[in-house]
Amino acid sequence: MALNPTPGLPPFEYIKPASLAEASAFLAEHAGEARPFMGGTDTFVRMRDKAWHDKFVVDVKNLEGMRNITFDPQNGLTIGAAVNMNQVAASPFAQEHYPLLVEAARSVASYQLRSRATIVGNICNASPAGDTLGASILLGGVLHVYGVDGERDEPLSEFFHGPGKTNLKPGDIATAVHFPLPPADAVGRYIKLNRNNDGDLAIVGVTVLGYPDSATASGFRFKIALASVAPVPLIATAAEDILANSPITDDTITAAAQAAMDASTPISDTRGSAEYRKLMVRNLVKRAVSDVWGKLQG
Ligand SMILES: Cc1cc2nc3c(=O)[nH]c(=O)nc-3n(C[C@H](O)[C@H](O)[C@H](O)COP(=O)(O)OP(=O)(O)OC[C@H]3O[C@@H](n4cnc5c(N)ncnc54)[C@H](O)[C@@H]3O)c2cc1C
Numbered sequence: 001m002a003l004n005p006t007p008g009l010p011p012f013e014y015i016k017p018a019s020l021a022e023a024s025a026f027l028a029e030h031a032g033e034a035r036p037f038m039g040g041t042d043t044f045v046r047m048r049d050k051a052w053h054d055k056f057v058v059d060v061k062n063l064e065g066m067r068n069i070t071f072d073p074q075n076g077l078t079i080g081a082a083v084n085m086n087q088v089a090a091s092p093f094a095q096e097h098y099p100l101l102v103e104a105a106r107s108v109a110s111y112q113l114r115s116r117a118t119i120v121g122n123i124c125n126a127s128p129a130g131d132t133l134g135a136s137i138l139l140g141g142v143l144h145v146y147g148v149d150g151e152r153d154e155p156l157s158e159f160f161h162g163p164g165k166t167n168l169k170p171g172d173i174a175t176a177v178h179f180p181l182p183p184a185d186a187v188g189r190y191i192k193l194n195r196n197n198d199g200d201l202a203i204v205g206v207t208v209l210g211y212p213d214s215a216t217a218s219g220f221r222f223k224i225a226l227a228s229v230a231p232v233p234l235i236a237t238a239a240e241d242i243l244a245n246s247p248i249t250d251d252t253i254t255a256a257a258q259a260a261m262d263a264s265t266p267i268s269d270t271r272g273s274a275e276y277r278k279l280m281v282r283n284l285v286k287r288a289v290s291d292v293w294g295k296l297q298g
């Protein structure tokens with residue numbers, strides 16, 4: 001009889017602390033062998049696959065504020081770490097003010113998976129293919145973190161250092177992600193290229209946010225983030241500059257798409273070759289910027 005290559009989860013201890021302070025102290029004391037989790041859709045799969053070997057999984061989902069999603073018309077949207085992606089996508093506040101985040105969340109896997117998977121888990125997992133990272137960065141997201149030295153904020157623009165590598169330290173627990181109000185009249189688009197419609201990771205993901213900006217020569221600002229084409233979510237700054245500095249025409253958009261392709265440094269893997277990914281960056285940036293430009297023109 002053939003052996004099952006993934007027979008199930010290895011033994012681990014389930015820890016349910018009563019407070020953030022208790023959870024943080026436990027995680028710091030057991031650095032390297034304990035991990036907090038939210039939906040567990042990365043955690044338990046990676047443990048089953050023997051890529052992660054944690055002795056302790058620390059359940060912080062039910063601690064204070066973790067399941068709240070709140071909107072303040074002056075300050076923006078705050079999504080508790082344990083709020084799942086379906087709850088974000090169903091939030092009237094998110095739909096009205098942050099449709100780009102909703103579009104990105106809805107692109108993740110299946111409805112079933114999104115009833116467990118969280119945006120904060122997607123961020124903390126720091127996969128270059130994470131679908132919601134681009135929108136979270138472009139919308140000015142800030143992670144609220146509780147650590148052994150107290151609370152702090154981590155702007156997502158400086159949070160990612162490589163696959164699975166972030167500013168989080170042992171003992172840190174992300175409690176929420178906060179988004180300020182988007183710029184006036186901002187519109188966005190997320191295009192995900194994957195091998196099928198059944199929950200595959202992105203071969204390439206292109207997030208674009210655009211809005212009027214009187215400070216630029218073109219009168220508009222476009223922000224562009226690329227997934228799955230670099231070790232971290234890649235901000236295509238050269239492409240953004242082209243779109244800020246020249247009138248928005250087909251030629252300008254084509255030049256920006258080329259600059260985004262030139263900036264990307266993908267690897268080849270089972271989902272696509274590096275060459276294919278680079279070419280698709282050019283195609284999809286052109287399409288996403290054109291879509292956003294069309295929406296900006298009403
Ligand atoms: C079948 C399948 C399909 C998938 N498809 C996609 C897809 O299409 N797109 C995509 O982007 N991802 C996909 N994923 C990956 C995964 O679902 C996402 O990354 C998800 O957002 C992770 O959220 P989670 O709440 O389940 O994270 P968890 O598994 O709970 O945690 C993930 C990581 O973040 C850390 N972490 C979680 N919460 C905290 C916290 N509060 N403080 C500090 N660290 C924390 C954990 O320690 C762990 O290292 C898929 C996974 C599976 C199993």
